[in-house]
Amino acid sequence: MTRNLTRTTEERETMTARANCTALERSPGTVDMVRVALAAAATALAATAALLAATPAALAAQRDCKFTDTIELTAPAAGTLRVDAGAGTLSVRGVEGIDEFRLAAKLCASDQRRLEGLDVTLRGDRLDTTYPSTRGGIFSWGNRYARIDVAVEVPMDTNLRVDDSSGIIYLNDTGDVTLVDGSGNIFVGDARSLTIEDGSGDINITRVTGDVRLEDSSGNLSVEDVNGNVVISDGSGRVTVRDVTGDVTISDGSGDLRIDGVGGSVRMDEIGSGSATVHNVDGDLVVRDGRRERIEYSDVRGEVDLPPARRGSG
Numbered sequence: 001m002t003r004n005l006t007r008t009t010e011e012r013e014t015m016t017a018r019a020n021c022t023a024l025e026r027s028p029g030t031v032d033m034v035r036v037a038l039a040a041a042a043t044a045l046a047a048t049a050a051l052l053a054a055t056p057a058a059l060a061a062q063r064d065c066k067f068t069d070t071i072e073l074t075a076p077a078a079g080t081l082r083v084d085a086g087a088g089t090l091s092v093r094g095v096e097g098i099d100e101f102r103l104a105a106k107l108c109a110s111d112q113r114r115l116e117g118l119d120v121t122l123r124g125d126r127l128d129t130t131y132p133s134t135r136g137g138i139f140s141w142g143n144r145y146a147r148i149d150v151a152v153e154v155p156m157d158t159n160l161r162v163d164d165s166s167g168i169i170y171l172n173d174t175g176d177v178t179l180v181d182g183s184g185n186i187f188v189g190d191a192r193s194l195t196i197e198d199g200s201g202d203i204n205i206t207r208v209t210g211d212v213r214l215e216d217s218s219g220n221l222s223v224e225d226v227n228g229n230v231v232i233s234d235g236s237g238r239v240t241v242r243d244v245t246g247d248v249t250i251s252d253g254s255g256d257l258r259i260d261g262v263g264g265s266v267r268m269d270e271i272g273s274g275s276a277t278v279h280n281v282d283g284d285l286v287v288r289d290g291r292r293e294r295i296e297y298s299d300v301r302g303e304v305d306l307p308p309a310r311r312g313s314g
Contacts, residue, residue: 065108067115073103078125080159081152086131087166088147094156094173094190102153103127114146127152157192176210185219193228202237211246220255229264238274247283265302271295 077100083090088108103122109115117132129148147167154160159175165182175192183200193210196203202220205212211228214221217235229246232239236254247264250257256274259266265283268276275294278285284302287295295306 065106067109067112069107069115069118071103071105071107071120073101073105073120073122075101075122075124077101077155077158080125080161081127081154082125083127083152083160083162083164085127085129085150085162085164085167086148088129089149089168089170090162090164091151091170092160092162092172092174093153093170094158095153096156098153098155100155101127104151106149108149109146110144114144118146118148120148120150159192236272266300 077098081092081101083092101122103120105120107115107118107120109118114132117130119130121128121130127150129150131148132146149167154174156173157175160171160177160179162169162171162177162179162181164179164184167184169179169181169184169186171177171179171186171188171191173190177188177191177194177196179186179194179196179198181196181198181201185201186196186198186203188194188196188203188205188208190207191205191210192208193212194205194208195213196215198214198216198219200218202222203214203216204222205214205226206224208226208228212223212226212230214223214231215233216237218237220238220240221232221234222240223230223232223244224240224242226244226246228244230241230244230248232241232248232250232252234250234252234255238255238258239250239252240258241248241250241260241262243261245263247267248259248262249267249269250259251269252272252274253270254272254274257268257271257276257278259277259281260279262281262283266278266281266285268287268289270289271287271291271294276287276296278295278297279299281297281300281302284305285297285300286303286305287307289307291307297304
């Protein structure tokens with residue numbers, strides 16, 4: 001393992017190098033979200049490209065750190081990378097032709113004591129982050145803060161096991177992904193399969209070659225271009241699903257549902273307070289629990305099984 005630590009105080013701008021951007025495409029008809037950027041750190045590793053992320057505009061104010069460190073680490077690649085991350089942005093992308101994990105992190109805090117409580121380690125297949133003992137996030141102490149923004153390059157198709165508490169997550173060009181997240185938006189592109197358990201925040205997924213399973217408490221969901229089955233359990237928020245080769249199964253508490261382009265069947269076990277629109281389904285449409293008058297469908301080539309209309313509804 002190689003570690004290169006550079007400490008700066010109020011001089012972060014002098015350490016920023018050219019950004020190397022990778023965009024995650026959004027599905028048509030929804031809000032154009034975010035370009036994902038991984039930028040070079042000024043003190044480059046001898047045999048690596050640098051990785052510090054250029055975060056979205058929404059995080060611009062948070063990037064103004066009074067006390068900062070940067071850490072660069074490398075380790076021989078394993079088939080799976082296990083990540084334990086706290087407050088801050090996490091970006092992981094697969095890179096063709098490399099055989100190691102390459103990490104660049106920016107530590108950010110409101111004062112020197114909190115900065116000294118932050119750390120990142122990369123040992124074997126584990127990436128761990130350490131925070132001050134008060135375990136706060138970006139805003140936990142009012143004007144006092146501590147966070148770690150982490151960018152990692154891994155070999156293409158590396159499996160990921162991620163446990164993250166808060167902050168935006170970008171994952172691109174990976175293998176099988178299992179993600180447990182507390183809060184913050186999630187962007188995933190080009191994964192082999194995907195399982196997410198999320199507390200709050202929007203989730204945007206595109207181009208998955210296997211199955212997708214999502215369990216979400218709140219936030220909008222967008223899933224597009226999946227070569228497998230999609231299973232969604234959602235508490236609240238808009239759900240949009242497009243271009244799935246397999247079956248789609250959804251249980252939803254509240255928020256509108258939009259499903260378009262399914263090679264298998266669509267099953268809705270529960271529809272809450274929102275409406276449901278289903279279009280272009282090769283298989284069946286089955287709705288077990290929901291108000292019939294809130295369901296619109298067209299171009300369903302299999303059988304349609306809807307609950308009966310309720311008296312007095314309209």
